[in-house]
Amino acid sequence: MKIGIAADHAGLEQKQNIVSLLKSNGYQVIDYGADEFIPDDDYPDIIAPLAKAIQNQEVNRGIAVCGSGVGVSIAANKFAGVRAALVSETYSAHQGVEHDDMNLICVGGRVLGTSLIWELLQAFLQAEFQGEERFSRRLQKVLKLEKDNFK
Numbered sequence: 001m002k003i004g005i006a007a008d009h010a011g012l013e014q015k016q017n018i019v020s021l022l023k024s025n026g027y028q029v030i031d032y033g034a035d036e037f038i039p040d041d042d043y044p045d046i047i048a049p050l051a052k053a054i055q056n057q058e059v060n061r062g063i064a065v066c067g068s069g070v071g072v073s074i075a076a077n078k079f080a081g082v083r084a085a086l087v088s089e090t091y092s093a094h095q096g097v098e099h100d101d102m103n104l105i106c107v108g109g110r111v112l113g114t115s116l117i118w119e120l121l122q123a124f125l126q127a128e129f130q131g132e133e134r135f136s137r138r139l140q141k142v143l144k145l146e147k148d149n150f151k
């Protein structure tokens with residue numbers, strides 16, 4: 001599984017921690033920046049390369065970090081094919097994949113510690129979409145919303 005990651009200035013430190021943890025646990029990680037601390041960088045600019053990589057299937061799953069996780073989740077969901085959610089507890093980290101085919105997890109670098117983030121990421125990365133009829137039906141409806149409403 002290839003994992004993409006991105007963070008703005010408010011998530012940069014946690015991104016560095018996460019990249020180290022992912023690599024030391026054998027995950028293949030592509031880092032879409034930011035590469036340095038720029039205090040006024042903007043999360044819509046930061047999320048775009050990662051969201052495009054999910055769209056193009058350069059990566060299978062994504063992780064995005066900003067201060068709260070809210071900004072990156074809002075921006076990421078403007079990209080067709082990206083199903084992003086802000087997560088801060090383990091149930092949603094795996095259930096969001098199992099039921100809703102979430103492909104991008106967003107976390108708050110100013111809100112959560114590295115240990116909890118790592119627990120969330122393990123739950124997210126180990127989960128698989130379950131494909132039961134009701135989950136597939138809902139996913140198809142989400143995809144239709146995207147088709148009907150995205151210009």
Ligand SMILES: O=P(O)(O)OC[C@H]1O[C@@H](O)[C@H](O)[C@@H]1O
Pocket residue numbers: 008010011039043066067068069070071072
């Ligand atoms: O550092 P400042 O600009 O105050 O806050 C940036 C954060 O505020 C929210 O938009 C996002 O979470 C972003 O990371």
